[in-house]
Each structure stands twice: as structure tokens, then as C-alpha cells.
Amino acid sequence: MELILLGVGAPPPTPQKSGPCNAIVKGEKLYLVDAARHAATQIMKSGFHVSKVDHLFFTHFHSDHYTGFGEFFISRWIMGASTPLKVYGPSPVEEIVERMLRYYEYDIDLRAEEGKPRAGTDIEVSVLEPGNALEVDGLAVRVEKGTHHGNVDDILSYAFEAEGRKIVIASDGSPTEALVPLALGADVLVMHPCLPELIDERFGSFKATAKIVAAHHATAEEVGRTAAAAGVGKLVFSHVVPPLAPDDKVREALAPYFDGEIVAGEDLMRL
Ligand SMILES: [Zn+2]
Incomplete structure (x- = not known):
């Protein structure tokens, strides 16, 4: 089992980074986690075929995590999928799917x-809640509310386990008490730190906006301490706030709190 960082970017479109989404690879199959801008293209770039992806897990429904959902869904069908897409996520996943289909x-x-058969346009939705555990094709999946993310109550962190490896995707926000137990002993933990001092710089006089954005995200200290407490093998940072914050500054901010391996996430990186 491996993790592919399909996109490590942020809400603003940039040529350097695709939108924030990930994939778990087990055997021949790719399991999509969030469906950000260019998700379908990134799947193809990673060497998988969009029509062969049958599972999509959502962490939450801020638009940057699902702007690529519709394009992924329709491309999957047009390119030949003939079985239902299985979509998992927190509330309001059913409404999001219904509106996208419309x-x-x-x-x-x-x-x-x-004459194109409609099979392949069906979507089977599973609403997940903190504490749920499921198994998909031998991939063990556990979910918890591992982060506080502003006014987004419905947000999930995922732990994927198979073939003796554990990969945890925390999603946006500051860690809750549930994150360290979920991430305990993980080989790879993906988190999204925020460096407020850089937001101030970039947003210039819009200090109020910077404050709101910073309050919705984890500090570098919170991210580093979570990785240390969970004893993870690798801490991967991606989808950093502000967008395009220099990797060395992020690494510098995390290093005092975690002395394990810190990886600056890049599009299409495999771990
Ligand atoms: Zn978000």
C-alpha cells in the first residue's frame, strides 16, 4: 500500500501545484481521497486510469476539496466505467452527490x-461518522473527527491500513484529541500546517482575513507535536497555508517539534 499526493496546492489555481487531494494505492487499485481541481488529470498522470477508480473518500466539503468531483465522475463514465462509483464521506455527502448529478x-x-449505457453513472453513497470502521477490498479504513476546522463540523480524518502499513490523512484544521490515537504508529501522516506570519505578509493590510484563515488551520507546532506524540515514521506536509509558502520555511517551523523525517509534499509524489 502506498500514498500518492495527487495535489498539494490550495484554493487559488496555480501552475505549480494541483488542488488538494490524495490517493491510496493497493495492488492495482487507486482509492481517491478528496477530489480537488484536476483530480481526473492527476490520476491519469499518476499512471492509473480514471475509469478504473471505483472509490472516493471525502474529508469535508470546502470547495477546494471537491471542485474536481464532477469532472472525475463524468470522465470516469465517459472513459468506460460501467459499475457504480462508491462515495464515502461526512454529511452532507448525499446532498453534494445529488446536486452534482443534477x-x-x-x-x-x-x-x-x-446508446451509451447509463451503468457507470450510478453512485452508491455511504455517510461516515467519527468512530466508523470499514473494509474495502482488504483495505481497512478508520475515521475520526481528527481536526477542528472553523465552522466545518462535518470533517473526517482517515487511517488506511493494509499490507503492514498505515497511512493517515488528517485533513484541514487543528488536531482534536482523536487524532493522535488514530495516527498512532502510522508510517505516513499527512497534515496541513499554517504559517500565520507568512499570511500577514501576503495579505498585506487584510489582517482580519488572515486571522480567520489562521484560526481554521493547524499551527506548525500543533502539526509537529501531533506527529511526535503519534510516533509516526514520516510527517508529510501539503496544502499549506498560505499557498506556495516556501518549503524550507515550513520545514523550519515544524522541526523544533518533530525530530523524525519531514517530507515537503509535491504533486504526484509516492510514499
Ligand atoms: Zn477545508
């Missing part, structure tokens, strides 16, 4: 009228 209804009807 957006593509017109196109699906056009193609179906020309």
Missing part, C-alpha cells in the same frame, strides 16, 4: 440517447 443530467441524457 449538474450533469443533461449531458448524461444526451449520451444515453445515443
Whole structure:
């Protein structure tokens, strides 16, 4: 089992980084975690085929984590998927799926009228809650509310375990008490630190906005201490606030709190 960082960017589109999403790879299969901008393209770049991806786990529904959902879904069908897509996530995952399907209804009807089988446009939704555990094709999945993320109550952290490895994706926000137990002994922990001093610099006079953004995210100290307390093998940072914060500054900010391996996430990196 491996992790692919499909995109390590942030809400603003940039040429350097794709939108924030990840994938777990086990055997021949790719399991998508969030569906950010360019998710479908990033899947193809990673060497997998979009039509063969049958599982999508959402952490939460800030738009930067699902702007690529519709494109991924419709590309998967057009490129040949003929089985339902399985989508997992916190509330309101059912509403998000329903609204997305409505957006593509017109196109699906056009193609179906020309004879393309509708199979592959079905979506099976599973609403997940903190404390849930499930198994998908031998991949053990545990979910907890591992972060506080502003006013987003419905947010999940995921622990994936298979083949003797454990990969944990915390998602956005400051750690809750549930994160260290979830991440305990993980080989890889992915977190998203925020460096408020750099936000101030970039946002210039918009200090109020910077404050709100910083309050929604984990400090470097919180991220480093979580990794240390959980005793993880590798701490990976991605989807950093502010966007395009220099890697060396982020590493410098984390290092005093975690003396294990710190990895600056890059698009399409495999771990
Ligand atoms: Zn978010």
C-alpha cells in the first residue's frame, strides 16, 4: 500500500501545484481521497486510469476539496466505467452527490440517447461518522473527527491500513484529541500546517482575513507535536497555508517539534 499526493496546492489555481487531494494505492487499485481541481488529470498522470477508480473518500466539503468531483465522475463514465462509483464521506455527502448529478443530467441524457449505457453513472453513497470502521477490498479504513476546522463540523480524518502499513490523512484544521490515537504508529501522516506570519505578509493590510484563515488551520507546532506524540515514521506536509509558502520555511517551523523525517509534499509524489 502506498500514498500518492495527487495535489498539494490550495484554493487559488496555480501552475505549480494541483488542488488538494490524495490517493491510496493497493495492488492495482487507486482509492481517491478528496477530489480537488484536476483530480481526473492527476490520476491519469499518476499512471492509473480514471475509469478504473471505483472509490472516493471525502474529508469535508470546502470547495477546494471537491471542485474536481464532477469532472472525475463524468470522465470516469465517459472513459468506460460501467459499475457504480462508491462515495464515502461526512454529511452532507448525499446532498453534494445529488446536486452534482443534477449538474450533469443533461449531458448524461444526451449520451444515453445515443446508446451509451447509463451503468457507470450510478453512485452508491455511504455517510461516515467519527468512530466508523470499514473494509474495502482488504483495505481497512478508520475515521475520526481528527481536526477542528472553523465552522466545518462535518470533517473526517482517515487511517488506511493494509499490507503492514498505515497511512493517515488528517485533513484541514487543528488536531482534536482523536487524532493522535488514530495516527498512532502510522508510517505516513499527512497534515496541513499554517504559517500565520507568512499570511500577514501576503495579505498585506487584510489582517482580519488572515486571522480567520489562521484560526481554521493547524499551527506548525500543533502539526509537529501531533506527529511526535503519534510516533509516526514520516510527517508529510501539503496544502499549506498560505499557498506556495516556501518549503524550507515550513520545514523550519515544524522541526523544533518533530525530530523524525519531514517530507515537503509535491504533486504526484509516492510514499
Ligand atoms: Zn477545508
